[in-house]
Amino acid sequence: MLVVKIGGGSGIAIEPTVADLAGLREKGRRLLLVHGASGETNALAERLGKPPRFVTSVSGIESRYTDRETLEIFEMAYCGKGNKAIVEAFQKRGVNAVGLSGLDGRIFEGKRKEAITILEGGKRKVLRGDYTGKVERVNTALLTLLLDHGFLPVVCPPAVSYEGEAVNVDGDTAAAMLAAAFQAEAFVMLSNVPGLLRDVQDPASLVARIPAKTIEEYLPVAQGRMKRKLMAAQIALAAGVRRVVLASANVEHPVTAALAGQGTVIE
């Protein structure tokens, strides 16, 4: 089993990944794709006069503050435009894809964090009405059923809370949980950078190999989103996934290249 996550930041092309996965699938590879749509969510939120609000929790984690309206914008970008564009790209290639969110079949289940404590101007502040959460459980029944019957699942947040509410969750973490639940032999995370860079301005500063047990040492090197990706890699590796690769989506055959060792390989 191969789990691929493609980021949804602006400047990430989906076509090379779709083409590559279609080919891998033809060779009999069992796989599923998780995707983001953060760039589209931000753009849509701006156009709708509801600009994204990023908050930093007291534990130092940045997240999107998600009130009900933001959740709906999130769903429109992720489950509407983003998910269906990928499903359509697969269908054009004759691959019978099925687009799903974590709500559908309760694929991603977790706790809603209705209130978050943030730091704003050095002061602690409690924000309520938040629809964010953390994936705690992956229900593989629906995905296994689809895979066993020849469908290609294309999955994205939101997740579902234990009470059945939609909750915004981090896509990299959700994908890592999925890779863990399926005991994937590889988990590939594609984005608009070639992997972990010691200097984000310099592609030549790529960290090519990280032994799984030293991953902690690299956390301070990672900036922004890359820190989340390393933490997601930790989750997958700790659960028994043998290899995690962080690589670029914007090359030819991005998945095949990542599996061949291009990018940052953690194992």
Add this chain to the structure above:
Amino acid sequence: MLVVKIGGGSGIAIEPTVADLAGLREKGRRLLLVHGASGETNALAERLGKPPRFVTSVSGIESRYTDRETLEIFEMAYCGKGNKAIVEAFQKRGVNAVGLSGLDGRIFEGKRKEAITILEGGKRKVLRGDYTGKVERVNTALLTLLLDHGFLPVVCPPAVSYEGEAVNVDGDTAAAMLAAAFQAEAFVMLSNVPGLLRDVQDPASLVARIPAKTIEEYLPVAQGRMKRKLMAAQIALAAGVRRVVLASANVEHPVTAALAGQGTVIE
């Protein structure tokens, strides 16, 4: 098998239908739900500065002109906000729903009509770049799989063209094709009116019963959307569905009421 279609016009509440279907399902009823989101699509299109453009073909059928941007807005409203709101409402009630579009698993397949000939100011005009089409085939494999494994499918347009493109299709017709494909014993179409009215201003003018073979006579009575619904009823009945009911979504237990004979019953 029971197929229910709930319209997506403004002023149509989903909660009574969701609650009713959750109850019917508990009693062991095999069912699936198709929904629209036209009101949400129009509102979103307006907010994004891309107001809907309705065109009338030379054969007199009104449709939404769907260029690529409109298609994306359509997907955001249907597959994003609309579909996930219904799936969430079911999950809150402990029903394991799975939201899908006609693209997913190629549920609704048909021909894309890339160009349409319209009448504008009395003149014929050809519009190109249109992503609309007509459902010609329903692929039941995915839905049967889900139903057999205890999931409740919640389905909406778009459909998929034979070339794999997303195409905007009429939801009532798609639902009728689905009811036909499953040889449903009943097909219930819920909207914001109590059924076919002889006078749209007067709920007391409801046509309570229409023998299937006389449906043609009622087409001139139907206004706007209701004409499409009668035509959808014709499709289902011609294919062997025994009973079609047009009824209101905005009552308690709308599906149970419709099955008990409230609304316009065509059989």
